[in-house]
Every structure is written in structure tokens, then in C-alpha cells.
Amino acid sequence: MQGSLIDSLARQGITRRAFLKYCAMLASMMALPPSAGRAMAEAMATARRPSVIWLPFQECTGCTESITRSHSPSIEGMIFDLISLDYQETLMAAAGHQAEEALHATMKSNHGKYLLIVDGSIPLGMNGAYSCIAGRSNVDLLKETASGAAAIVAMGSCASYGGIPKANPNPTGAVSVSDLVKDKPIVNIPGCPPIPVVMTGVLAHYLTFGALPELDAKGRPKAFFGETIHDRCYRRPFYDQGKFAKTFDDEGARRGWCLFELGCKGPVTYNACATVKWNGGTSWPVESGHGCLGCSEPDFWDGGSFYKALSMPADPLKLGGAAAVAGAAAGVAVSVANRVKKGAAKASHEKATLADLEK
């Protein structure tokens, strides 16, 4: 399905003006200057649509659903059409050998130019036997496809950091894309699932400027993952005033106070949920009364209970009892030894005489 985006958009009933408005909003959200908005509009409208390969590995299709917005098609969904999604098992009509051929055809024809989107973690256990497509392990498939990719987008926490499959005890030996592929530019879009607009923002940026956006230390686009949820949270004033909800339905919770005490991981999680929100700006976890789980951070699943406050120690008095007994025992042992020594010294006391004063 070739041809420029603007033709297909028009057929979807999206006017050029609507598209321009969307680009302006996207540029503003990515903290790009307004002029970039217009540049994005031109670039995306006329750009030859890059070929994209979507490789699903150990994933739950949550990311696909979140990105393709299957429940409410909108501009973002259309933008997603902007790319010629040549291989996406869930969405493509073809299956079996036909699908494989489409994949290899795309890889051959667009070698070095296509964008590879990886969804899900890659199991290394039993040398990759945990997850295979057409008899070939994910590891091989990834390596082969990555070699010809211009850039790789790790979609969701699984692809970015290993996510839930990698959680303790990690039976399948799951790893993230960046653990395997070292020689290609990789952008991680963590989140379980990730925020749709982040995906389209990265694609728009890639199309307009032909490069991946600026990334942070963990390979995430700074425009969306530069700040912690806590710093952007609308309940932050309550945190500063020490107003905390104690239980999920107490007076504090009803008043919309801070959920710090209920285990919110906002302070340690970098993501854009607090500003961009979910489901088309309807709400986001904290606004709906539940603490942030920190799903865009590595190994969030093993970061301690979701309902234990960050500054709260897990169970510091666990060793307390044993320590008290051991301490008392050590103390008593030394005191007995001291008494014996002092008693012996007193017993062997020789009455001092004047002679004892002379050397």
C-alpha cells in the first residue's frame, strides 16, 4: 500500500487542516519549536513511506493493542498507517509461508533502510527454544532482521528491558533487545503498555529528521521520559504538604491526596503518563486513584511490593529479635568474663606497703 499519507488520510475523512493541527500538537508535546510542526506536516505528507517490520517475540500483544488503538481509530491510528507495515502477524491478512515470504521479500528489497520494531522479550533459555516462529528461534530471527535494519524501536518494557518475562525467576532466560543487538541505533519505548503518542512521536521524528530523537541513559526519548511522574503529577502539592491517602477509600483518597503511602512509584519512574495521560487524555493511573507501578523502569516487577511506600523499609525489624538475643548473649558473655577477671584481680590483691611505692 504505497502512495503518500495525505491521500490515504483524505480517504479516511481527515482534512489537511486536522492533520496540520495534529502535527502542531505533536511538535509542542515533543518540546520542538512550532516551525518543526509545519516541517513535520510536510515531511510526513510527502515522505515515501518507510517499510517497517514488526517482530513479535515473547509478548502479550498489549503493546500492539495500545499502539494500533484498535478500540478507537484516530489520527494516531492513521499515522500508524503512514508506515507500510509489511509484516505484523496480528494485523496482516497473510499467514504461514505467505507471511514468511512477505517478511523476507521486505528485508531483501529494503535492506539497510527498513525500521525494525521489536515487541516482547527474547528468551535465551534452552538456546531459544522457548519461543520460535516457523521453527526458528527468536534470537536468530532478531539477529538476522536486525542486521538489515536502519534503526530498531524496542516497543514496550519487554523489548526494552525484559519486562515481566524477565521478572524473578526468569524461567525462559528472557533478555531485552539492547542485550543482544549492540551495533544498531536502538530507541527504547518502555511502558507496560507504552503510551501510543510516544510511538507516533518517535516515528514522526524519525520521518521528519531522519534520525531517532534524543535519548536518555536508558535509551528512552527524552521528550517523553525526561521527567519523573512525581515531578509532573497534579497531586504533587499534596505530597509537599504531607497530605497522604492511607487506604484506597479513606478521606484522603476521596480528597485526591498523594498516594505515596499506598506504594506509588511515581518518584522513581520516568514517563509521560502524568502529562499525556491515557485513553485519549481521559485519565491515568494516579488520577484514577491507584499508585504508579513504575512500569517504564527496568525490573519494575521485582522492585518490591506495588503497595509498599517507596521510603518504607520492607521489614527492618525482621532480624531484630535474633539480633537482640545475640546482643544480650554477647553482652552477658563479656560481663561474666569481666566479673571473673575482676574477681580474680581482687582475690589476688596483695596488700600494698610502703615498699611497693619504690621501684
Place this chain on the structure above:
Amino acid sequence: MDALQFLTWVRGPGLDIAVGIFVLGVLWRLIEIYTLGRKPDLAEARHAAGASGWHTVFRRSLPPPGMMKRSPVSYIGGYIFHVGLAIIVFLFAPHILLITNLTGLSWPGLPSQFVDLVTVVTMAAMIVVLVDRINKPAKRFLSTFEDWFTWAVTFLPVLTGWMAVQHLLLPYTLMLAIHILTVEILLIVLPFTKLFHAFTLIGSRWYNGRVNGQRGVPV
């Protein structure tokens, strides 16, 4: 090991170990010290008002006449950072939260901006007292490695705590983890260094007051 795992370890097993060693150390040392015993004083006591162990335990917190003039830095600096530490630990909202989680006791805290100010003043006082320890001949002469070490072990938690709250230098996750780590070091070190004066001070002042009170001198 990234910041969140480090924080989880420090909050979890790290703190368990630290609190364990702290409890073990305190009990061991208290028993080791106070079971050495004391011979009763057979001399006939002189009864004078205000001359008893417990009076001294509280009175000795005030500067004796004329001493404030001789070394104001020790006294004023000392009061400020001790009171400051108390305010930070017991009247700062997240700390009260911590204590409530452990003991169930809860009380209102001070506004966090005020505690921030107190923290800065406390750190300033500690630095002044450190400089005094370097400059004053008697103090410097007495100082061993333990004095500089215990100063650092007490100063770091305050600094890192303040930096965590102010989001300075390092991301909050890492700084909070470092803060908790420095607190753990303080807990582990306390019973085995001069910081144990926090506990033995009561005993020492009581003995001093008792011995002199027997002779009718309200020290």
C-alpha cells in the same frame, strides 16, 4: 544493579542487617558496660536539694556558668546540630511515616520547607564544629581517626537526605538509596564508637550526679 534495585536492596535486606547489627551492638555494649558494677558508697550521705543523679541527667544539658564564654562554638554549634538532627529525624513527614510504619505511633510533622531550612542550618553548624575541632588546640590534640570518621558518618545522612529531597546532583532514586545507605552505616557504626554517647550519656551523668549528690554538691 540499577538505581531501583539498589534502592530495593538498601530498603530491604540492607536495612534489616543494619537495624540487626544496631540492636545487637547496643544491647551487647550496654550490658558489657553497666554490668561492671559499682561499690555502694558507705559514707553517710548529705541531703542537699537538687543534688541527685536524675537532676544531673537534665541539668548537665545546660552550659555551666562561664563556660559558654570560653568556647561558644562548642556549645552553640553543638545545641544547633543536636536539636537540628532531632527535628529532622522526628518532625519531618516522611520520617514520621517511617516511624509510624514501624511502631504505629504517629504525630503531626513540620512543613517540609521549614525542615529544609533546619537541615541547612544543621549542616552549617556541623561544619562550624568540625572547623572548631581542627583549629582549637585542645580539641585537635584529643582527636583521633574515630572523631573525623564519626563526624562524616553523622554528616552524610543529613547531606544526602537533603539532596534527595531537593533533587540535587543525582536522580531521586539513586540519592534516596545513597541516603538510606549512609543511615545504615551510621546505625552499624553507632554502638561501637563515641556515637554511643547517645546511650551512655544518661548513665554517665547519673553516676556523676549520684556520686557528687551523695556529698551534697548539685553538679
Place this chain on the structure above:
Amino acid sequence: MSLDAIPVHVVNAGEGGLSGNAPPLLRELLTGVRRLLSDAEPSSIDLTALPLTPADLDWLRDTLGQGEVRVTLDANGESSLDETACPGVWWVTHRNEQGAVVAQFLEVAFVPELVRAQVEDIRIGSAYLESLMSENPSARSTAPYDEEAASCRDL
């Protein structure tokens, strides 16, 4: 119980006072307007990207005042493009389907870019006009951008 049932009175930290970042914008607008007059070059300021508190925005809105033209654009949520008291300076506010403000700009131009009809849209509009004039009713499409019709075409 819907979300807005929660009696939340959000005390935004910056609500109290002005952050002082608004006044310098007037100077930037002035240079923009001069450039518009001298070399007919439009420009715009992205307000959401600037650290402006709600109080700043209100101050700005009161200062710039109300012009004669108010444009409402219904495309993917409502947008309003109002002329301020200073002709050529337009206050553009975009909202999404839920009505939440997603972007705000101060555009210095003869006419805001979005108000101008776009060439592609006009071309599609002309096709629609032709269909109106054709005889048989079935060929007449009901609207230039018929949502349902579009979605049934192949993706």
C-alpha cells in the same frame, strides 16, 4: 462515581503568583509583528512549552485583550483561533476530543495558517461540488468527508 465527583481542589504550586515569565513575551510578539510588517513573515510562540503558570496565561490573555475575529475549528476536537486586541496577533488554542487543552500558540500572521483552506481540501471540495451537480442522486455523496464511507474503503 465519575472522576470529577472527587471534590479535588488542586492547589497548584504556582497558582498563587505570577512567575514573571509572561511580560517578556510581549517584546517577542512586537518583534514578530514588526517582521510580519516588514517582510510579511509569520511566526508563532508555543505557550505550552514555556514554564507559564495559569496565572501567567490569564495575565497574558487579559493584557492582549479581545479582537474582532473569533474562529472555531472542529477537527479532532475543538480549536479556537481568536484575534487579540492587536490585529495580526492570534491566540490559538487546540483541544482534544475530551476538551482538554493540548496546545496553545500565539501566532503572528495576517491569517492563522489553519484558518486558510488548504489546497488539497479545496480540490476534494471541488470534486464534491461536481458530484452535487450530477443528475443521478445515488452518485451524490452526502458530505465531502463521509466518515463511514471512508472506513469501508480498503485501508
Place this chain on the structure above:
Amino acid sequence: MSASLEKGIHALKEVIDAPIASYFNSCVHCGLCAEACLFYLETGDPKYTPIHKLEPLRRVYEQEYTLLGRLKKWTGLSKPVTDDELDQWQELVYDSCTMCGRCSLVCPVGNDIVYMVRKLREGMAVSGHVPDGIKGAAKRTVEIGGPMGLKWPAVANVIKKAEEATGLTIPVDQAGADYLVLLSSMEIVNFPEYLEALAKIFNKAGITFTLASDAFEATNAGIQIGNSDLARVIVSRIVDAAERLKVNNVLSPECGHAYMAVRWEGPNLIGRPYSFKVVHVLELLDELRQKGVLKVKDKFKEKLILHDPCQIVRRGGVLNAPEPLVQMVAENYIPVADKQMWNWCCGGGGGASAIHTEEAEALRAKAFGIKKRQIEDAGVKTMVTFCANCRIVMEEAIDHYEMDTQLLGLTELLAEHLED
């Protein structure tokens, strides 16, 4: 059987107790005890910081009575106390410490430093590290009867002269008297007027008293050296005499450490409470004053200040008796800033005055600086006190600085102005 390091350590192991353990664990090295010690203040030498004087005792405590200390000793981290270290410390524990106790009142964590100096001296004594002066005094007291080697005939002669001067009889070995009067050698030799004053006052007050031919000496060099065995021998003489003569009270004379020895350390030395009371002459005079028995016919005119001897006032607890007595007999008594339990030491107590090495005397002269300033600030020509040793030490220092300050004993002053 000579002194040795082992005996010294052994003695320390006997005396280390819970207070000492608590003190060493509380010390935060804040240096405030130095700010209260006249030897540090006048010399500015940090080695005179009181807590530093206890370093050997601290190491013995740590190595013998704490688990970590034992480990440190076995691993060589903590060096055991050596003989020449004790030798080095002799100057700190004796020459530059009069056991005046001011540091104990000032320590913010409540360490009773003078209590620990007293214990450390137990170890110093039997390890042979005691200044010769005090050693000689102890030898003479144990063998002959008093630090100056006085025997009873010398005392009898002073009694005879006192009887001639006052025309009153001074009973000796009189059973059943109210008070057994003790004298310090200093008074017998330098201030015999003290006995006459006592005779007059007792006569006026109608109190029966006696001396004991076998227990006339109040001082206790054993306490000054810091050897409890010798101190027990010395103080037992007084206890036996008092119990033999069945007196109700023993009167401790105008001498500092004598009061500490008899009143406060005595019972603990002999291991049982006394069957009689011990009263300091000032306490008795104050009692008589309150009863109105003690009246003066005229008053001492010139300006004077009062020196409160440390062992009697700060450490002995005779806090409030002296001042009213002085106010009764002196026209314009000027109270000094640091008085009663906050007074400054004369620099010679705790046996220090018996050390006649050059350095010790120079040190004492320097330490007197603080007392000199008190006198000069008050602008007085006369100072009254009630400890013979203080008077001797300060008179020497006054000559050293060529000051024209006159020193008076409070009891004699009262006697001179007593109503006939």
C-alpha cells in the same frame, strides 16, 4: 616486693567499674574539660586536657573489659600500656592535677574525670610512678605519724603554748567528749594559732572536746598518692581513736584532702559506716553561728575575698557554710565571680604542693595566674580561706609574684574578733 608495671595494671583491673566504663564510652573528645582546667588555661598546653590524663586507664579498661578491646589487643591494633608510658604520665596525673574536680562539673556528657584520676593513681602508685615528695610524705605518715614527721611531743608542746596563751585547758585523750579534734601538720607547724582559736571558740560555745595522742594527724598522704591500702592504715588510726574515746563527732581541721579522706573515703576504705559523725570545722562554726553562740565584737575592716578550697567545697560539699561566716566577721567582703562549687583551685591540692621539682613549682606558679587575676580584679589586699595547704601554696606564689596580699585563716579570724 617492689613496685612493678604488672602490679600497676593489676590495681587498675581491680578499680575499673561501671562508671569508668560508662565515662570512657561517653567521651566525645570535645575538649571542654580543658576549658575548666586551670593548668590548661594558664599554660595553653593541650597535654593538660583532663581526659587525656586518663589515657592509660582508658586503654587498660578497653583491653581488659571490652570484647572489641580484647580483639584489638590480640591483633596489636591497641598497644598495651608500658612502664615508660606511665612514667611519662606521672607528670600529668600528679604535677598537673590537684584533683580539684572542676572538669567533672563541666563535662557535657557527665564524665566524672576526677573520680577516674583517683582510680588511675591506684595503678600509678604501685607501679612506682609517684612523685618523690608525696612518696616521702606517705612514708613519714605511715611510719612516724604525719607528713612532716611530727611526733606527739611536738604536738604536746604546741598544746602547752596554746594553753598558756588562752589560759584554757586543752584536754587530751578525754573519753566521752563531744568532739575529737584533729590537726594537720601544717597547722601544728605553721599556724599554731588555729588550736588557740578552737579552744576559745569551744570554751565560748561550751562544747567538750579532746585530742588523741595516737591520732592527732588528719591528713592522709595515702589518698594523695592514690593507694587505698596505705590510706586505710592512716584513716584507721582516727577511727580507732574515735571509737576508743567514744566521741560523737570527729572534727576535721582546716585542711582540704583531710576532709575528703576522713569524711568521704574513710568508710569505704575500712569497709563499714562510721559509728560517729565527721564534721568540718566550718560546718561546726556555721552551726554555732546559726545558734547565735558565735558572736563577734568587731569586724575586720579592709576589703577581702574568700577562697573556697576545692576538696572541702566543690568535692566535699561544704557549700554554704563559709560565706555567712565571712560576712559576719568581715566589714566589706567582696564575692568573686567563680565561687563555691565553681571556684578556681590554688594549684597545690591533691598532693601537688608536696612535689618540689623545678618544673612542678614553675607549673604551680603559672597555674596561680588565675587566682592572681581574681585577687587583682577584686582589688583586695587580703584573702581568707580555710585550708592550711592552700594558704602555704598561695603564700609561696604571692612571694613569687611579689604581691602584697595577706592570707588569713577563717577560724583564726573569727577567734580574733570573738566576743569575750
